[in-house]
Amino acid sequence: MEKVNRLVSQRPVVIFSLSSCCMCHTVKRLFFDLGVNVDVHELDEEPEGREMQRALGKLIGCRCPVPLVFIGGRLIGSTDTLKSKELAMEKVNSLVSKKPVVIFSLSSCCMSHTVKSLFFDLGVNVDVHELDEEDQGKEMEGALANLIGSNPPVPVVFIGGRLIGSTDRVMSLHLGGNLVKLLKDVGALWL
Numbered sequence: 097m098e099k100v101n102r103l104v105s106q107r108p109v110v111i112f113s114l115s116s117c118c119m120c121h122t123v124k125r126l127f128f129d130l131g132v133n134v135d136v137h138e139l140d141e142e143p144e145g146r147e148m149q150r151a152l153g154k155l156i157g158c159r160c161p162v163p164l165v166f167i168g169g170r171l172i173g174s175t176d177t178l179k180s181k182e183l184a185m186e187k188v189n190s191l192v193s194k195k196p197v198v199i200f201s202l203s204s205c206c207m208s209h210t211v212k213s214l215f216f217d218l219g220v221n222v223d224v225h226e227l228d229e230e231d232q233g234k235e236m237e238g239a240l241a242n243l244i245g246s247n248p249p250v251p252v253v254f255i256g257g258r259l260i261g262s263t264d265r266v267m268s269l270h271l272g273g274n275l276v277k278l279l280k281d282v283g284a285l286w287l
Contacts, residue, residue, distance in 0.1 A: 097151040099144055107135035110166045112152055114140050120163040127165075167242075184235035185243070192254045195223035196284035200240055200252040202228050207263045208251040214270060220284050256282035 104110050109127065113120035115138045127134045139145035139162065152161040156174065165172040192198045197215060201208035203226045215222045227233035227240075227250065240249040244261060253260040255278055260266060269275040279285035 097155070100148050100151055100155075103135070103137060104166045105169055107133075108168060109133070110135045110137065112137050112139055112148065112162055112164045114138065114162050116140065117162055123163040123165065172242075184232055184239040187232055188236050188239055188243075191223070191225060192257055195221075196256055196282040197221070197279065198223045198225070198254040200225050200227055200236065200250060202226065202237075202248065202250045204228065205248070205250050211251040211253060211263055211266055214266065218276065218279065218285060220279055255279065255284070 100112075109132055111120075111124060111127065111134055113124060113136055124134065124136060137145075137148070139149045142148060149161065152164050153159055155161070155171070156164065158174075161174065164174055188200070197220055199208070199212060199215070199222055201212060201224055212222065212224060225233075225236075227237045230236060237249060240252050241247040243249070243259065244252060246262065249262070251262055251266075253262070253266050260269070260278075266275065269278065276285060
């Protein structure tokens with residue numbers, strides 16, 4: 097596991113793969129098509145590949161742990177995890193494209209409540225998605241956490257299809273006098 101940890105810490109995106117595995121090929125192709133510079137380790141071609149494969153298997157509780165993706169030193173997962181996150185991100189993108197202002201929230205989060213209240217007080221018709229009440233809420237929360245690099249990621253605000261960010265960014269825009277202008281620009285506010 098020491099070698100795995102060392103390899104994962106040296107590059108932003110690392111994939112452990114088997115050269116003959118079709119699912120590995122699919123995942124590698126996904127990253128290559130996105131233009132991501134990926135550090136691929138074919139375990140069947142590495143001198144210590146068998147040991148690394150066993151260590152990775154123990155890490156995720158699976159005999160054949162490939163493909164396995166690490167981003168920023170963090171374990172992202174295997175094919176099923178990546179597909180689930182990809183589908184969740186597709187749903188997020190679909191929701192964001194339908195309304196001028198979209199907020200992803202948790203119904204029990206006080207910061208989410210504060211941000212929603214700000215928009216409601218401004219008279220903005222906000223499309224709110226409570227992730228703890230959505231069918232794919234957990235998956236979308238994970239996708240948003242990866243997108244903004246924060247866990248928990250809520251609230252996450254999109255205006256005009258653009259990611260604005262969380263509470264600090266929204267409040268900064270508001271206090272700087274730029275939030276109302278941005279809302280007017282996307283047709284979410286008519287003051």
